[in-house]
Amino acid sequence: MAQVEPDKERELIARAKAGDRAAFGALVREHGNEVYTLARRLVGDPHLAADVAQETLIRAWRALPNFRGDAALSTWLHRITVNTAWTQRKRARRHSGPPLDDFLEVAAPMGADHPETAGETLELRGRLRQALDSLPEAQRQVVVLKDVYDWSHAEIAEAMGISVSAAKVRLHRARARLVRYLEASA
Amino acid sequence: MSVICEMAAPFVANSAVEGSLVARPFRGHAEACLKCQARHAAMTRTARELAAMSKETLVGPLDLEWRVMSALEGDLAVARSWRTPIAVTAAIVSMTAAVLIWRLRPRTP
Numbered sequence: 343m344a345q346v347e348p349d350k351e352r353e354l355i356a357r358a359k360a361g362d363r364a365a366f367g368a369l370v371r372e373h374g375n376e377v378y379t380l381a382r383r384l385v386g387d388p389h390l391a392a393d394v395a396q397e398t399l400i401r402a403w404r405a406l407p408n409f410r411g412d413a414a415l416s417t418w419l420h421r422i423t424v425n426t427a428w429t430q431r432k433r434a435r436r437h438s439g440p441p442l443d444d445f446l447e448v449a450a451p452m453g454a455d456h457p458e459t460a461g462e463t464l465e466l467r468g469r470l471r472q473a474l475d476s477l478p479e480a481q482r483q484v485v486v487l488k489d490v491y492d493w494s495h496a497e498i499a500e501a502m503g504i505s506v507s508a509a510k511v512r513l514h515r516a517r518a519r520l521v522r523y524l525e526a527s528a
Numbered sequence: 529m530s531v532i533c534e535m536a537a538p539f540v541a542n543s544a545v546e547g548s549l550v551a552r553p554f555r556g557h558a559e560a561c562l563k564c565q566a567r568h569a570a571m572t573r574t575a576r577e578l579a580a581m582s583k584e585t586l587v588g589p590l591d592l593e594w595r596v597m598s599a600l601e602g603d604l605a606v607a608r609s610w611r612t613p614i615a616v617t618a619a620i621v622s623m624t625a626a627v628l629i630w631r632l633r634p635r636t637p
């Protein structure tokens with residue numbers, strides 16, 4: 343998560359908009375992991391996620407003069423990440439087969455400070471990641487945006503270029519698959 | 529699991545994730561069925577974990593900043609590499625035009 347104070351971030355954004363690349367570098371340091379995390383969850387493959395994160399931040403630099411600051415920078419970056427993930431994934435599919443390796447990074451789960459439940463939480467979190475990765479691309483993206491990042495159906499529909507009802511149907515199907523996968527892997 | 533449990537599964541999942549009642553056609557069944565209630569409880573926990581994942585940040589590639597900034601350098605280099613020939617061409621064209629105009633100027637005998 344980004345740690346920079348809002349005032350400091352506004353100043354960095356203003357300087358970056360004026361062409362100061364050092365200020366943009368500071369924003370990349372603050373938001374890079376966050377962008378990568380979303381990319382990783384959207385595309386599944388860690389190498390492709392790294393490419394998506396890089397492309398997202400380059401696009402962000404180019405689009406920065408149009409950033410009005412109506413939404414938080416992280417929200418704006420998330421939108422660019424979703425669009426970039428969508429186009430990169432299509433490009434990757436055209437040029438190669440499915441990824442061969444798909445390792446899972448281990449991050450400390452929330453609640454890991456409670457030893458009695460930490461193991462259980464870790465185990466569920468691991469199964470959940472695998473369950474998400476097992477979902478078809480389009481369904482995974484909807485679940486990640488809705489159930490992890492709490493986007494509205496309308497925001498998801500707009501970002502993915504589909505109707506609100508299509509977004510709801512995908513979510514419905516994805517959750518049904520998740521239930522089945524988690525029960526089968528329990 | 530019975531067929532009706534399977535049909536109810538996505539509605540039970542939606543109810544657990546959104547904290548709402550199970551959709552009407554399956555509500556009666558879900559309230560009476562122990563298996564669906566267990567599934568609801570499991571999915572409620574899953575939903576909590578999904579939401580908690582938003583606070584979790586994975587560590588991206590260590591060279592991400594370097595990759596981005598190098599690409600931006602490349603952008604500038606491309607812009608520079610375009611700018612230079614355009615400027616040189618414009619200078620040559622204007623000089624040639626000036627020479628031609630001077631040479632072809634009407635001369636008085």
